[in-house]
Structures are given as structure tokens and as C-alpha cells.
Amino acid sequence: MRVDHSPESMDPGSFYRLLTSVIVPRPIAWVSTLSADGRTANLAPHSFFTVASTDPPIVQFTSVGRKDSLRNVEATREFVVNFAPEPLLEQINATATDFPRSEGEFDAVGVEREPSSRVAPPRVAASPVALECTLHATLGLGDSTVVFGRVVHAVVSADVLADGRPDIRLLRPLSRLGGNEWGTIGQVHDLARIRYRDLPAGQGPDDGDRRG
Numbered sequence: 001m002r003v004d005h006s007p008e009s010m011d012p013g014s015f016y017r018l019l020t021s022v023i024v025p026r027p028i029a030w031v032s033t034l035s036a037d038g039r040t041a042n043l044a045p046h047s048f049f050t051v052a053s054t055d056p057p058i059v060q061f062t063s064v065g066r067k068d069s070l071r072n073v074e075a076t077r078e079f080v081v082n083f084a085p086e087p088l089l090e091q092i093n094a095t096a097t098d099f100p101r102s103e104g105e106f107d108a109v110g111v112e113r114e115p116s117s118r119v120a121p122p123r124v125a126a127s128p129v130a131l132e133c134t135l136h137a138t139l140g141l142g143d144s145t146v147v148f149g150r151v152v153h154a155v156v157s158a159d160v161l162a163d164g165r166p167d168i169r170l171l172r173p174l175s176r177l178g179g180n181e182w183g184t185i186g187q188v189h190d191l192a193r194i195r196y197r198d199l200p201a202g203q204g205p206d207d208g209d210r211r212g
């Protein structure tokens with residue numbers, strides 16, 4: 001048996017809760033921005049976050065409603081995506097509090113910052129990865145705005161590198177699940193993708209056609 005859910009016959013909040021419970025786990029962009037006057041350094045987690053394009057490298061996050069992060073990006077056209085690691089869970093959650101616009105989360109929560117290399121908003125000093133972005137475009141969708149940022153610079157702490165590459169066990173990413181749930185990394189499986197031409201004969205869905 002399956003239970004049907006139709007967005008037309010549900011209130012938007014209920015459907016949103018359903019979506020965020022089934023589109024899991026979601027990586028978390030801990031987004032730092034500066035106010036238009038450059039005085040307030042803002043920081044907030046966004047789990048509607050992913051890669052939008054590989055070349056050029058563009059990432060995206062979604063602001064549900066018009067929040068300080070979005071307003072700052074619109075005004076300054078710059079932001080930083082800081083990686084959200086497990087040891088910083090409490091701090092990350094504390095930056096999701098709806099502080100007044102004039103109160104930047106770096107100061108309010110006591111998050112240590114460091115200067116970015118290519119953009120004005122600061123990076124989170126304790127975060128192992130920072131992607132410095134310039135605004136590529138925004139896209140309004142209903143009550144939300146998708147922000148696309150071109151990654152102009154990336155820094156990775158040497159502590160999370162193994163053989164020169166970021167290692168998931170050292171990065172220890174947090175994820176957002178449904179409701180107030182957070183995830184941590186579970187078992188990691190290493191399994192190479194199989195190329196079609198390497199499939200043994202007779203295993204493909206349409207084996208007769210594919211080898212020619």
C-alpha cells in the first residue's frame with residue numbers, strides 16, 4: 001500500500017515537511033555574507049544546496065523567503081560557502097537563529113572568522129573548506145529564490161587531505177534530514193561505475209543491439 005499526497009489538497013507547510021523528510025540527506029552550505037555597508041558579517045546554514053555547473057564551477061543555494069543572506073548577496077554580489085563539519089554542529093545551529101538584521105551571526109554566536117582571498121565576506125576559520133563565490137544569477141521560484149554563485153576560489157585545510165584529496169572521513173560532513181534532524185556520515189562504500197562497453201555480454205537490457 002502507498003499513501004498519496006497531493007500538494008493541491010495539502011497546506012504548503014505540510015507538503016514542505018514531506019519534501020524535506022524524503023529529499024535526504026542534504027549537504028549544508030554555511031553561507032557567509034556582508035551587509036551592503038560592509039559592517040555586518042552574516043552567517044547562516046542552507047541545506048537546499050548543490051553543484052549547479054561544473055565548468056564554469058557554479059554552486060547554488062535556495063533562500064526560502066527573503067532572508068539576510070539573500071539580501072546581502074543581492075547587494076554585494078559575493079558570498080562564501082563554508083563547509084559544515086560535525087564538530088561545529090552547535091555553532092552552525094546557533095547561526096540559524098533569526099537574529100535581527102543588524103546583528104551578524106559571526107559576532108552574536110562567537111564564530112571566529114578569517115579574511116577570504118578573493119571576496120569581501122569573511123570565511124569561517126574553523127571550517128575545513130571554503131568556496132568563495134561571486135553572484136552569477138538569482139532565480140525567483142514561488143516563495144523562494146535560488147542563488148547561483150560562481151566559485152572564484154576554494155581553500156581546503158591540509159588536515160582533511162589524504163593523498164592530496166579531501167577525505168570524507170576527515171571532513172566529517174553534517175547533513176540536514178527531516179524536521180530538526182541532522183545526519184553524520186555513515187558507512188562509505190567505494191564502488192566504481194561500470195562502463196557500458198565493459199558489461200559482460202548478455203547482461204544488458206537490450207544486449208542484441210548494443211554491441212553492433
Ligand SMILES: Cc1cc2nc3c(=O)[nH]c(=O)nc-3n(C[C@H](O)[C@H](O)[C@H](O)COP(=O)(O)O)c2cc1C
Nearest residue numbers: 044045046047048062063064067068069096097098
Ligand atoms: C541545517 C539547517 C538548514 C537550513 N537550510 C535552509 C535553506 O536551505 N534555506 C533557507 O532559506 N533557510 C534554511 N535554514 C534556515 C536559516 O538558516 C535561517 O532562517 C536563518 O536565520 C537565516 O539567516 P539569515 O536571515 O541571516 O540569512 C536552515 C536552517 C538549518 C538549521
